[in-house]
Amino acid sequence: MDGQNGLLNAPTGAGKTYALWLACMLELQENEGPNPGKGLKYIWVTPIRALASDIKKAMEVAIGGMGLNWEVAIRTGDTSSSDRQRLKRKPPVCLITTPESIHLMLSHKDSAQYFSQLKAVIVDEWHELMSTKRGVQMELALAQFTYIKPELKIWGISATIGNIEEALKVLVHVQPERKSDIIKAKSQEKTELSTILPDDIKKFPWAGHVGSGLIQKVLPIIEKSNSALFFTNTRSQAEIWYRNILDAAPHLAGIMALHHGSIDPDIRLWVETALKEGKLKLVVCTSSLDLGVDFTPVETVIQAGGPKGISRFFQRAGRSGHQPGKLSKIHFMPTHALEIVEGAALRLASDQQHHEERTPLELSFDVLVQFLVTLAVGQGFDELQAYHTVKKSHAYRHLNKIMWDWVLQFIEKGGRSLQEYEEFARVHKVHGRYYVQSRKVAYRHRLSIGAIVSDPMIRIKFLSGGTIGMVEESFIAQMREGDAFWFMGKNLELVRIKDMTAIVRKSSKKKGAIPRWMGGKLPLSSKLSELIRIKLEEACKEKYEGPEMECIAPLLKKQANQSALPAKNELLIEHIRSREGDHIFVYPFEGRFVHEVLSALIAFRIARLKPITFSIAMNDYGFELLTDQALPIEEALELDLFSAENLLEDVEQSLNHSELARRRFRDIAAISGLVFKGFPGKTISSRHLQSSSALIYDVLSQYEPDNLLIQQAREEVITLQLDYQRLIGAMRKINQQKIILRKPERFTPFAFPIMADRLRERLTTEKLADRLARMQKDMVGK
Numbered sequence: 001m002d003g004q005n006g007l008l009n010a011p012t013g014a015g016k017t018y019a020l021w022l023a024c025m026l027e028l029q030e031n032e033g034p035n036p037g038k039g040l041k042y043i044w045v046t047p048i049r050a051l052a053s054d055i056k057k058a059m060e061v062a063i064g065g066m067g068l069n070w071e072v073a074i075r076t077g078d079t080s081s082s083d084r085q086r087l088k089r090k091p092p093v094c095l096i097t098t099p100e101s102i103h104l105m106l107s108h109k110d111s112a113q114y115f116s117q118l119k120a121v122i123v124d125e126w127h128e129l130m131s132t133k134r135g136v137q138m139e140l141a142l143a144q145f146t147y148i149k150p151e152l153k154i155w156g157i158s159a160t161i162g163n164i165e166e167a168l169k170v171l172v173h174v175q176p177e178r179k180s181d182i183i184k185a186k187s188q189e190k191t192e193l194s195t196i197l198p199d200d201i202k203k204f205p206w207a208g209h210v211g212s213g214l215i216q217k218v219l220p221i222i223e224k225s226n227s228a229l230f231f232t233n234t235r236s237q238a239e240i241w242y243r244n245i246l247d248a249a250p251h252l253a254g255i256m257a258l259h260h261g262s263i264d265p266d267i268r269l270w271v272e273t274a275l276k277e278g279k280l281k282l283v284v285c286t287s288s289l290d291l292g293v294d295f296t297p298v299e300t301v302i303q304a305g306g307p308k309g310i311s312r313f314f315q316r317a318g319r320s321g322h323q324p325g326k327l328s329k330i331h332f333m334p335t336h337a338l339e340i341v342e343g344a345a346l347r348l349a350s351d352q353q354h355h356e357e358r359t360p361l362e363l364s365f366d367v368l369v370q371f372l373v374t375l376a377v378g379q380g381f382d383e384l385q386a387y388h389t390v391k392k393s394h395a396y397r398h399l400n401k402i403m404w405d406w407v408l409q410f411i412e413k414g415g416r417s418l419q420e421y422e423e424f425a426r427v428h429k430v431h432g433r434y435y436v437q438s439r440k441v442a443y444r445h446r447l448s449i450g451a452i453v454s455d456p457m458i459r460i461k462f463l464s465g466g467t468i469g470m471v472e473e474s475f476i477a478q479m480r481e482g483d484a485f486w487f488m489g490k491n492l493e494l495v496r497i498k499d500m501t502a503i504v505r506k507s508s509k510k511k512g513a514i515p516r517w518m519g520g521k522l523p524l525s526s527k528l529s530e531l532i533r534i535k536l537e538e539a540c541k542e543k544y545e546g547p548e549m550e551c552i553a554p555l556l557k558k559q560a561n562q563s564a565l566p567a568k569n570e571l572l573i574e575h576i577r578s579r580e581g582d583h584i585f586v587y588p589f590e591g592r593f594v595h596e597v598l599s600a601l602i603a604f605r606i607a608r609l610k611p612i613t614f615s616i617a618m619n620d621y622g623f624e625l626l627t628d629q630a631l632p633i634e635e636a637l638e639l640d641l642f643s644a645e646n647l648l649e650d651v652e653q654s655l656n657h658s659e660l661a662r663r664r665f666r667d668i669a670a671i672s673g674l675v676f677k678g679f680p681g682k683t684i685s686s687r688h689l690q691s692s693s694a695l696i697y698d699v700l701s702q703y704e705p706d707n708l709l710i711q712q713a714r715e716e717v718i719t720l721q722l723d724y725q726r727l728i729g730a731m732r733k734i735n736q737q738k739i740i741l742r743k744p745e746r747f748t749p750f751a752f753p754i755m756a757d758r759l760r761e762r763l764t765t766e767k768l769a770d771r772l773a774r775m776q777k778d779m780v781g782k
Contacts (some may be wrong), residue, residue: 001027005178007126007156007168010185012318013326016157017058019183020122024094025062027119034068039117040091043145045099045138046124049076052096053269055124059094070094075101078265088114099129099137100450103370106144107377107446118149123171126156127311130167131358133451133671136367139393143174144375147389153178159315162357162527170360173394191317191350195343196221196302196333197551206337206555206752212244214333218302219249221331222282225300227275230284231316232304235260236514241304242284242489252282258489259285262515263469267488287312289319301328305335306342308591308620309525310349311356337555338621338753344548345531356527362395365407365708366672367451372411372434373673374449376427377442380435383408406708408434417704418696426673444676453667459501460487471515476502484512524591524620526726533589537568559749563742571642571737574751575633576744582631585751587622590730593723597651598730599623604654606636617758624754637741642734648718651727662697665713669693672709 001023010016024042044059046052052074059072071092075084077100087095091114097105105111121142129135146152156171158164164182172180196217198204205213222228222245230245232238242258257271257280268288274280275298283289301320307313317330332343348354368390375381387404390396409415412434414424426441427434436442458476461467468488476497479485484493484507493507524532535549536556544553559565566572566587574585588598595618603614603625615626625631669675675692700707718724747755 001030003153003178005154005172005175005180006183007158007164007171007180008183009158009160009164010183012159012315012328014185017055017124018062020155020157021059021062021094024120024122025066025068028093029068036070036093037117038091040093040095040114041117041119042094043102043118043121044094044096044124045102045121046096047098047128047134048125049078049098049265051124052076055096059096072096075105077101091117099134099141100452102141103137103374103449104446106141107374107442107449109378111378112148115145115148118145118152120153120155121145123154123156125158126167126171127158127161127358130170130360133361133364133367135170136361136364136393136395137371137451139170139173139395140367140371140390142171143389143393146174146392147385159311160353160355161311162355166360167358170394173397174392191314191328191330193317193343193347193350194329194331195340195347195548195551196331197340197547201337201340201551201554204337205335206749206756212241215244215248218245218331218333221300221302222249222252225281227278227280227298228282228300228302229289229298229316229319230282230302230304231289231307232284232286233307235262235286237304238284238286239486239489239514243486245282245284246489255279255281257283259283259288261286261288262471263488264467267468299329301330302333303330304333306339306524306620307346308523308528309356310346310354310528310531313346314350336753337552337749340548340552341532341535342528344535344546344552345528347546347548348531348534349528354527354531356525360394363398363403363712364395365403365712366668368396368399368407369411369672369709370445370449370451372407373426373436373445376411376434376436377445380430380433382433386434403708410708415700415704415707417700417707424674445673448670448673448676451671453670458497460492461501461503463495463503463505471502475513475515479513484509486512486514523593523723524589526591526729529589529591529620533568536565536589540565540567555749562746563744563748563750564740566740569737570740571734572740572742572750573633573637574742574744574748575631576747576751578747581626581628583747583751583755584625584631584633585622585748585754586625587750588730588734589621590726591723592618592620594727594730595619595623597655597723597727599625600654601647601651602641604650605639605641606631609636609639615758617754619754619757621750622754624751624758626758633741637739642731644728644731644735647728647731648724651718651724658701660717661710661713662694664717665697665710666693668709668713668716669696674709 008016008019010019028036028041044055046055056072056074063070063072072094073087073092073096075087075095075097077098088108105114108114123129123138129138142154154172154175156167158167161167168180168182172178196214198214222230230241232241238258238260242256246253246256257274259268259271271280271283275283298320301316303313303316307316313330313332317328320328320330332346334340334343371390372381372386375386391399406415411427412425412429413419414421418424426436426438426445428437436445458471459467460469460471471487476494479494481494481496484491486492491507491509491512492504493509495503495505497503538545539549539553539556544550556565563574564572572587574583576583576585586598586602588595590598599616599618603616606612606625610632612627612629612631617624617626670693674696697710697713700710704710
């Protein structure tokens with residue numbers, strides 16, 4: 001009401017939507033009365049379409065309670081074309097939408113007029129958007145909105161993160177002259193954490209499982225709850241757990257459901273509605289239910305496996321007790337022994353209020369190219385005005401005139417290397433303004449707006465009719481007609497594939513493949529990694545406090561007896577000989593992504609000393625180098641394997657950086673419009689997209705190496721895919737640590753899970769489980 005910008009930070013269920021929406025209502029009534037003039041007054045941005053209906057209902061309750069007759073509408077990718085046209089002709093008071101839909105609206109010829117009455121833009125779940133290209137899209141949209149309506153106010157809603165002040169700065173960067181503030185809730189959320197522990201740690205799997213050994217301890221928790229959410233980290237795990245729980249407790253059939261992002265939206269909506277109405281006792285889900293949706297009846301949350309991040313874990317905990325002052329209850333169920341330490345670390349995070357930071361992206365030229373073509377499809381843009389508008393955003397504050405001129409040349413001619421090809425000349429300059437004149441280019445561009453690039457999806461449809469969801473093309477491509485696979489808790493038989501649709505029927509087979517979706521493995525966050533090291537440091541001093549550490553104590557003591565428990569200032573390296581060859585296990589505890597880079601780097605540096613070939617495996621705690629040759633590890637350590645000198649050059653050589661950049665370029669090419677992803681229902685295959693973008697990458701690399709999109713691909717490999725800053729931090733930490741080299745006679749509790757990850761690539765699930773069980777029994781016996 002004082003005209004400020006800001007960021008609202010409050011616990012789940014505290015009433016954040018009402019806090020901001022009531023302020024909007026009061027402002028509008030004060031300025032325009034109960035019957036405001038025509039035009040769109042407020043935009044409420046949500047990163048997830050599923051949240052839109054809940055936000056709309058909350059707003060309508062407030063509107064009805066104040067005796068007003070204002071319209072709140074939703075516009076997302078699910079909105080029909082007739083509803084879109086209606087909203088265009090008669091704008092509501094408030095529009096709930098997504099970043100992609102905003103950019104689609106900016107591509108309309110009358111976008112400036114449509115947004116001319118805006119009073120405020122509220123960005124919900126800003127912490128989820130800030131570190132992504134969708135967040136960059138939002139920054140550009142806010143820059144354009146403030147050009148259209150300079151007095152516009154900007155507000156965000158965010159969960160607690162480690163850099164909340166920076167989150168505000170990024171959000172309101174387009175209006176540096178306006179005062180802004182962070183509004184924090186006075187009451188903090190209370191969370192009750194319980195770790196589901198095995199009765200005998202010696203019999204609990206050390207690796208290679210999804211945690212099904214604890215299912216008999218999980219069932220009583222579910223039975224005691226009127227309603228529970230069972231979170232897994234991936235869609236594949238959700239499918240497995242749904243089947244496991246149903247096999248163990250058949251009476252839950254009909255009051256239990258599955259919810260993840262690949263299930264048909266109508267089915268997901270049915271599950272959400274049934275959960276709200278108290279008709280479901282259990283929903284097995286993924287991050288699809290992490291955010292925003294209000295499930296007041298939910299009493300209990302269960303997290304299967306390490307969440308890999310503190311904020312993610314407590315966000316999920318907040319799904320229970322979704323009311324102010326209510327206690328959130330979450331049960332953490334480790335899937336293997338060492339994850340019990342993660343439980344102890346999460347308890348420490350809860351006690352000390354630790355949270356991860358989110359890093360905003362900068363100079364994403366693919367998103368900028370798409371945005372300028374969007375403006376050119378709409379009302380066109382003036383070069384100087386657009387330059388100053390874009391530079392107002394945090395993401396492009398370091399954009400210079402040389403970069404800007406390159407981007408303009410690229411959208412106008414395709415750059416130096418592609419200017420002979422007419423299809424890359426998308427924008428034309430007419431009387432000093434840039435426009436898209438081709439209807440075909442405009443149509444294809446609107447279809448391609450967005451910054452989410454995934455493997456093309458195949459629709460799953462029953463032979464008898466009815467769509468149940470989507471799986472990635474790469475999964476279905478490996479199957480033959482008659483093969484069975486599990487989806488939505490059902491075993492399905494593939495009948496045929498037609499027009500990007502897999503026709504299926506129910507299968508009577510007991511076995512079937514589990515679909516794999518991209519991004520299946522989450523990395524351990526640096527903050528959680530730090531807390532795990534603190535708990536291990538305590539164990540080094542024989543300090544085992546809390547139920548988790550008391551449970552895991554025998555295993556950690558076994559690790560100390562066979563090898564060593566590393567303190568915070570120590571790096572443990574184990575050299576083990578077996579029938580397979582020489583194994584080097586290194587334990588930095590820096591997360592899977594860092595270990596992926598670090599293992600390749602160390603292998604590369606050892607190979608300089610002696611020509612040698614390695615097999616590499618890693619998990620969140622460490623990595624393994626395996627070779628069938630004698631390994632001169634002492635000699636290698638003397639050469640300072642972990643030196644930060646020539647680090648970037650060695651990393652690029654060890655990981656075939658150019659090939660990684662070529663793959664990364666596929667997404668950049670799709671976002672910038674260099675390759676077309678296809679028409680609705682006729683998407684282009686991932687193999688075709690990859691080959692097309694790889695061809696363009698090779699041409700640009702050879703003839704235009706200073707191309708900003710090529711440079712961006714290389715930069716993203718380093719900063720995003722390889723997490724280079726975290727790698728540098730890990731190397732600095734290692735160089736300050738004392739290296740402890742041990743040569744145990746057999747595989748240790750720390751080494752066992754890493755070795756299991758390597759074996760998983762060669763063995764079926766059943767054979768792997770049997771082999772690991774035999775090995776663990778043998779090791780425990782000794």
